[in-house]
Amino acid sequence: MNSVAPQKKRPTIIALDAMGGDYAPDEIVMGAAAVAGPSLRILLAGRAAEIERHLTQVPEPRRGHIRIVDAPEVIGFDEEPAKAVRSKENSSLVAACSEVAAGRADAVVSAGNTGAAMAAAMLKLRRIRGLKRPGLCAVIPTPGRPTLFIDVGANSQVRPVHLLEFANMASIFAEDVLDVGNPSVGLVSIGEEPIKGDELVLEAHRLMAESPGLNFYGNVEGRDIVRNVVDVVVTDGFTGNVCLKLMESTSSLIVEEVKKAAGRSLMARVGGLLLKKELAAFKKSIDPEEFGGAYLLGVRGLVVICHGNSSRRAIASALRYAGRAAEQNLTSKLEQRLAAIGPAHGAQEA
Amino acid sequence: MNSVAPQKKRPTIIALDAMGGDYAPDEIVMGAAAVAGPSLRILLAGRAAEIERHLTQVPEPRRGHIRIVDAPEVIGFDEEPAKAVRSKENSSLVAACSEVAAGRADAVVSAGNTGAAMAAAMLKLRRIRGLKRPGLCAVIPTPGRPTLFIDVGANSQVRPVHLLEFANMASIFAEDVLDVGNPSVGLVSIGEEPIKGDELVLEAHRLMAESPGLNFYGNVEGRDIVRNVVDVVVTDGFTGNVCLKLMESTSSLIVEEVKKAAGRSLMARVGGLLLKKELAAFKKSIDPEEFGGAYLLGVRGLVVICHGNSSRRAIASALRYAGRAAEQNLTSKLEQRLAAIGPAHGAQEA
Numbered sequence: 001m002n003s004v005a006p007q008k009k010r011p012t013i014i015a016l017d018a019m020g021g022d023y024a025p026d027e028i029v030m031g032a033a034a035v036a037g038p039s040l041r042i043l044l045a046g047r048a049a050e051i052e053r054h055l056t057q058v059p060e061p062r063r064g065h066i067r068i069v070d071a072p073e074v075i076g077f078d079e080e081p082a083k084a085v086r087s088k089e090n091s092s093l094v095a096a097c098s099e100v101a102a103g104r105a106d107a108v109v110s111a112g113n114t115g116a117a118m119a120a121a122m123l124k125l126r127r128i129r130g131l132k133r134p135g136l137c138a139v140i141p142t143p144g145r146p147t148l149f150i151d152v153g154a155n156s157q158v159r160p161v162h163l164l165e166f167a168n169m170a171s172i173f174a175e176d177v178l179d180v181g182n183p184s185v186g187l188v189s190i191g192e193e194p195i196k197g198d199e200l201v202l203e204a205h206r207l208m209a210e211s212p213g214l215n216f217y218g219n220v221e222g223r224d225i226v227r228n229v230v231d232v233v234v235t236d237g238f239t240g241n242v243c244l245k246l247m248e249s250t251s252s253l254i255v256e257e258v259k260k261a262a263g264r265s266l267m268a269r270v271g272g273l274l275l276k277k278e279l280a281a282f283k284k285s286i287d288p289e290e291f292g293g294a295y296l297l298g299v300r301g302l303v304v305i306c307h308g309n310s311s312r313r314a315i316a317s318a319l320r321y322a323g324r325a326a327e328q329n330l331t332s333k334l335e336q337r338l339a340a341i342g343p344a345h346g347a348q349e350a
Numbered sequence: 351m352n353s354v355a356p357q358k359k360r361p362t363i364i365a366l367d368a369m370g371g372d373y374a375p376d377e378i379v380m381g382a383a384a385v386a387g388p389s390l391r392i393l394l395a396g397r398a399a400e401i402e403r404h405l406t407q408v409p410e411p412r413r414g415h416i417r418i419v420d421a422p423e424v425i426g427f428d429e430e431p432a433k434a435v436r437s438k439e440n441s442s443l444v445a446a447c448s449e450v451a452a453g454r455a456d457a458v459v460s461a462g463n464t465g466a467a468m469a470a471a472m473l474k475l476r477r478i479r480g481l482k483r484p485g486l487c488a489v490i491p492t493p494g495r496p497t498l499f500i501d502v503g504a505n506s507q508v509r510p511v512h513l514l515e516f517a518n519m520a521s522i523f524a525e526d527v528l529d530v531g532n533p534s535v536g537l538v539s540i541g542e543e544p545i546k547g548d549e550l551v552l553e554a555h556r557l558m559a560e561s562p563g564l565n566f567y568g569n570v571e572g573r574d575i576v577r578n579v580v581d582v583v584v585t586d587g588f589t590g591n592v593c594l595k596l597m598e599s600t601s602s603l604i605v606e607e608v609k610k611a612a613g614r615s616l617m618a619r620v621g622g623l624l625l626k627k628e629l630a631a632f633k634k635s636i637d638p639e640e641f642g643g644a645y646l647l648g649v650r651g652l653v654v655i656c657h658g659n660s661s662r663r664a665i666a667s668a669l670r671y672a673g674r675a676a677e678q679n680l681t682s683k684l685e686q687r688l689a690a691i692g693p694a695h696g697a698q699e700a
Contacts, residue, residue, distance in 0.1 A: 143607060156540055156548045190506055190591040198506045198588055222595030226603050238548055239589050241540040245572030246593055247600050253576050254604040257493060261628035268628040274621025278611035 011039050012326040014319050015105035018046030019074045019092035020112020022309045028111065029054040031315025036065035040323045043105050045069040046092035071095035077308060081115030085123055093117060097124035100301035106326035109318045111293070111306035118154055118296060118305070125299040128331055130338040133158065134298030135166040136237070136305070137173060138244050139291035140226065143282075148174050148183075148232045149225065152294055153241035160203035163187065163234050167208055168337050169297040170232045171215070176328040177321055186220030186230035188239060194218065200236065208234075211341060255283065292318025300331050361389050362676040364669050365446035365455035368396030369424045370462020372659045378461065379404040381665025386415035390673045393455050395419040396442040421445035427658060431465030435473055443467060447474035450651035456676035459668045461643070461656035468504055468646060468655070475649040478681055480688040483508065484648030485516040486587070486655070487523060488594050489641035490576065493632075498524050498533075498582045499575065502644055503591035510553035513537065513584050517558055518687050519647040520582040521565070526678040527671055536570030536580035538589060544568065550586065558584075562690060605633065642668025650681055 016032055018025045025046055032042040033055075044051050048070040055063060073091040075084045085094055093112050097120045099105040108125075110117045118136065127134060135151035150170045155162060167185045174183035187205055189197035194205050196219060208216045217230045225233050225243065235243070258279075262272030292314055293306035302325045304318040366382055368375045375396055382392040383405075394401050398420040405413060423441040425434045435444055443462050447470045449455040458475075460467045468486065477484060485501035500516045501508070517535045524533035537555055539547035544555050546569060558566045567580045575583050575593065585593070608629075612622030642664055643656035652675045654668040 143603075153540055188592055190503060190588055201588075222592035222597075223599035225596055226600050235592075238540055238551075239592055242538055242572035242585075242589055243592060243596055246575055246596060247572075249573035250576050250597050250600045251604050253493075254601050257632050258608055258629065261632045262625055264628045267624045271621040271624025271626075271628075274617045275612055275625065276621075278614045278618040278621075279608065281614075282607050282611045 011041050012323045013041045013105040014322050015043045015096035015099040015108045017092045017096045017110035018044040018051050020110045027312045030312035033058040034316040035319045036062045042066045043069050045071045045096040069095050075113050075116045077113050081119040084116050085119040093120050107302040107322040109304040111310040114305050121296050121299050121303040129335045131298045133162045136294050137170050137297050138294040141290050142226050142228050144228050151237040151240050152244045153237045155237040158236045163204040164207040167234045172333050174231050177325045180231050182215050183231035184215045184217045185232040186217045188235035189219035192219050289314035361391050362673045363391045363455040364672050365393045365449040365458050367442045367446045367460035368394040368401050369442035370460045377662045380662035383408040384666040385669045386412050392416045393419050395421045395446040419445050425463050425466045427463050431469040434466050435469040443470050457652040457672040459654045461660040464655050471646050471649050471653040479685045481648045483512045486644050487520050487647050488644040491640050492576050492578050494578050501587040501590045502594045503587045505587040508586045513554040514557040517584045522683050524581050527675045530581050532565050533581035534565045534567045535582040536567045538585035539569035542569050639664035
């Protein structure tokens with residue numbers, strides 16, 4: 001086992017892709033301005049002149065905790081991720097990752113092209129020691145308390161040991177970054193019994209049940225994902241990606257339809273107005289911006305991938321959680337946990 | 351290719367599992383009573399004395415179109431499906447399937463144990479000619495028009511050719527039973543481009559794109575499932591089962607939360623009351639009972655698997671659609687389509 005010496009001499013520094021997102025750079029810069037301070041410094045990667053113009057709105061002393069890393073290129077939402085990352089070394093996204101790779105920052109936040117953010121992370125940042133596959137972990141804002149959902153798209157084809165890694169990484173993240181005590185972990189299947197599911201799930205179930213330190217609940221079904229049955233829901237990146245998008249789409253569809261219903265008659269319009277305050281409180285309670293974005297766990301230095309339409313509020317949340325992860329030495333803790341999974345884990349091929 | 355002679359000499363007969371479901375036999379018998387007539391006769395399989403008692407409430411001439419098949423055993427929701435089906439030949443479910451197997455009925459409807467219904471169908475009814483795998487097809491009551499979603503749990507592990515079969519079977523069902531003209535078909539993946547997804551999806555995409563008579567749209571993402579992007583959504587039974595349960599759970603959660611919000615203050619309560627009528631209309635528009643249940647496509651004689659909590663309304667819908675399928679000679683049409691998929695399909699092993 002490797003003991004990792006704590007190296008917290010400098011303040012936490014987050015590299016932020018200033019040009020990624022529908023509202024970049026304005027909302028991105030304003031998100032940085034909302035959280036920058038002596039213990040959380042921000043590196044804004046992007047077109048220096050453009051960023052500088054937005055930064056004039058940010059007063060001291062906050063302004064003093066933000067630095068610019070000039071990166072004139074931008075990766076668009078329509079670009080082929082791997083190709084864009086390889087050909088645009090000077091893009092805001094790749095530059096942000098390079099800051100972490102060079103040890104000048106602790107984590108990356110981007111609201112740009114999701115595929116490109118993953119590709120840049122894989123290309124520029126090393127995997128943490130002992131890990132086979134990083135996993136993308138979303139935070140689902142279920143009423144009450146959040147649910148972590150991993151993997152939502154980093155790996156469309158996985159083996160059982162990868163699911164075991166996801167379970168352990170998301171547990172650490174839940175505990176250390178989101179303050180969930182002894183997080184319970186469920187494995188997505190088509191029935192609660194351990195004998196339900198395909199070969200992947202059957203074997204992953206066995207591995208998780210035997211994993212030391214993992215609070216394994218057992219299988220969960222599709223309905224349980226949004227019902228706070230467990231704190232961490234584990235599945236492959238194909239199922240996770242489809243489910244995450246389905247969940248977002250279903251909830252926004254229902255909210256839209258309720259709104260439409262509230263416009264259909266005068267009485268209903270009055271009713272809708274009277275309900276407005278309570279419905280707004282509910283909408284806020286399931287607002288995905290609360291948790292910033294999805295967290296790529298397993299690369300050295302966390303990468304937070306925000307929704308393209310992130311506002312300054314989402315960016316600020318992402319920066320705060322990324323800062324929290326760095327303060328908690330997430331990378332070292334993940335390495336320690338992976339080492340503790342034991343030789344059975346390490347012995348399997350990557 | 352096999353030409354199947356039409357054999358519509360007798361009226362359509364549906365075998366109904368009278369003892370399956372949370373509200374059996376009362377709601378089941380009343381569902382039968384709602385639709386029984388000279389062109390749609392019902393066989394009620396179950397405990398004769400108990401059914402008889404409920405049938406006394408059904409007036410002539412409807413009563414005359416309902417017959418009882420005595421089957422004293424019942425398969426419970428907690429029983430292990432395959433075992434229960436094998437050991438309970440005289441259960442209402444197995445008896446209903448046997449009526450179809452013997453040619454005395456055209457289709458089966460059950461609101462009992464889903465796994466047992468599938469097991470009974472596989473055991474008692476033959477697969478249609480040329481088919482490798484039956485698929486369970488749900489009808490999602492999306493606003494506007496329904497979306498067919500296949501497979502929602504019959505096969506947790508599939509090969510590309512099975513997805514091709516699902517696509518073709520659900521298209522025929524949409525067209526002939528639900529009156530959807532030239533139904534478009536989407537394949538669930540994690541990106542719209544044909545190059546996105548795992549090996550299963552890539553190969554299934556290729557097969558569907560080349561399949562004669564299939565109106566293939568291409569890949570769809572999780573968000574598209576509820577957005578009427580296509581008429582038929584195809585996926586493996588693992589992803590489909592997880593998604594269906596997630597969708598139902600998410601929409602009922604949001605409706606519950608909106609209700610809770612409408613109880614939080616006097617003003618909100620008044621607002622909720624004023625909105626009640628419009629919200630009820632919306633709830634009705636997404637009511638899963640409208641389409642009865644999920645349809646097991648690919649066995650000789652359709653099997654409709656209803657929700658355990660089905661009311662008489664759901665049972666009546668299921669019986670009507672099952673009747674419609676029989677009138678339309680669904681089995682022959684499925685066979686013809688499978689033959690038309692061509693030798694590439696037939697040449698692959700089962």
